[in-house]
Amino acid sequence: MNILKLFFAVAFSSVICFSQTNIADVLYPRSPDTLVYSDFPAYTLDELNNIQNSIEAPKMPNDNCQFRTSDFLDTSRTQYFRKIDLNGDGQLDIIYSLNYCADELLNLIWIKQNNIYKFSTAYYGTISRLIKNQNKDYSLLIRTGYCCGGYVGYYRLYSPFDFDKDIIRFIEKRINICEFINTQFPTDKISPRKFVILNDKAPLRTSHEINNSLDSLRSHAEINIAVYGNIVAEYIQGSTGKLISEFSDSLGEHWYFVLMDNKNLMNYNRFYRDNDTYKCGWINSKDIKIL
Numbered sequence: 199m200n201i202l203k204l205f206f207a208v209a210f211s212s213v214i215c216f217s218q219t220n221i222a223d224v225l226y227p228r229s230p231d232t233l234v235y236s237d238f239p240a241y242t243l244d245e246l247n248n249i250q251n252s253i254e255a256p257k258m259p260n261d262n263c264q265f266r267t268s269d270f271l272d273t274s275r276t277q278y279f280r281k282i283d284l285n286g287d288g289q290l291d292i293i294y295s296l297n298y299c300a301d302e303l304l305n306l307i308w309i310k311q312n313n314i315y316k317f318s319t320a321y322y323g324t325i326s327r328l329i330k331n332q333n334k335d336y337s338l339l340i341r342t343g344y345c346c347g348g349y350v351g352y353y354r355l356y357s358p359f360d361f362d363k364d365i366i367r368f369i370e371k372r373i374n375i376c377e378f379i380n381t382q383f384p385t386d387k388i389s390p391r392k393f394v395i396l397n398d399k400a401p402l403r404t405s406h407e408i409n410n411s412l413d414s415l416r417s418h419a420e421i422n423i424a425v426y427g428n429i430v431a432e433y434i435q436g437s438t439g440k441l442i443s444e445f446s447d448s449l450g451e452h453w454y455f456v457l458m459d460n461k462n463l464m465n466y467n468r469f470y471r472d473n474d475t476y477k478c479g480w481i482n483s484k485d486i487k488i489l
Contacts, residue, residue: 221377221478222326222339222353224384224442224455231330235295238328241279246270253292253315256306259322263298265306284318285309285358285366286334291318295325301345305338309366319368326353338368343471349379350469374460374475378404378430378468381479384443384455393456393486395437399465400485402431402477406445406453423468430479432466433458441488442478452483 226232250270258265269275281290289310298304302322308315323342330336337357343350353375356368382405403409409427416425439462443455458477469477 220326220341220351220383221375221381222341224387224478225375225457226327226329226339228327233328233330235280235293235325235328238280238282238293240277241281241292243271243273243276246276246279249315252313253308254317256308256317256320258298259304259320263300263304265298269294269296282328282336283334284336286331286336291315293325302342305340307368318366321356321368323354329355331357343376344379350471351377351379352471352475353377375457375478376469376472376475377478380404382406384445387443388441391441392489393439393441393454394489395433395435395439395485396487397485398435399432400435400437400481401429401466402433402456402458402479402481403428404430404479406447406451406455406480408451408482420468425468429466430468431458431464431477434463434465437462437464445480453480454483454486455479456481456486 228234247270250267253270255267256265270279275296278294278296280293280295282293283289284291284293284307291310292306292308292315294306294308295303300322303324305321305323305325307318307320309318310316321338321340323340325338326341327339328336329339335358337355339353339355341351341353343352355374358366359369360366401410405428407428410429411427413425413427417423437458439456439458441454441456445453445455447453456479458479460474460476469475
């Protein structure tokens with residue numbers, strides 16, 4: 199399935215009301231085909247004991263990080279080995295997610311082939327969603343960035359791909375989304391509509407209110423940039439995006455929660471390491487024209 203079609207088909211499905219805590223909850227609401235890591239059953243100690251000799255040693259992301267084979271028989275860790283048919287071949291594979299040598303979670307993936315669990319890949323981050331594709335395999339939506347005092351979360355979509363006809367790898371697709379910490383997420387969605395920015399310096403905000411006050415404390419923390427209230431970016435005239443939700447406040451101001459396109463230019467930007475990313479937040483209706 200075309201990955202762009204997958205992204206927008208899931209992102210803008212029918213209106214759903216729920217409580218959001220991050221952008222994954224908005225764009226990828228849970229459903230029978232859109233699951234979270236904890237939805238999948240854990241391997242039992244007996245099961246791990248029976249298959250441990252059939253599991254390939256993983257290749258770790260760096261030399262200072264070593265996988266411990268004793269983890270397979272550690273009763274405090276068995277709950278982190280999850281059963282899932284990642285490549286849709288009818289056999290249960292393994293995802294193991296735990297802190298290893300870093301503040302971010304490390305996800306180790308094995309694919310079962312001919313009674314051998316072949317090591318596939320390792321990624322740092324939290325698996326926010328597992329999205330079932332039309333061919334019954336799964337794509338992984340992984341969030342990174344909030345460790346070590348970080349204040350921007352990055353979501354990357356990884357899909358299975360058979361590089362060498364020997365083992366399935368998961369490769370990153372160019373659908374990267376970032377959210378700013380403490381963003382106020384909407385409680386419902388509207389039908390998607392494209393829009394264009396009308397005015398230069400149109401602010402993208404973390405909440406649906408106007409707050410332009412200089413934040414001296416945050417300005418000191420965020421090196422080389424002045425922080426003004428809830429503004430996280432300012433877009434130039436002609437920038438584009440998609441409406442996801444809307445809100446009218448008590449002052450009569452109308453707001454839209456938006457996903458800004460990844461190729462837009464900005465003259466103010468607090469999203470560090472934001473190369474080629476879609477950005478979400480609130481924008482005032484006065485600054486946009488719906489197409």
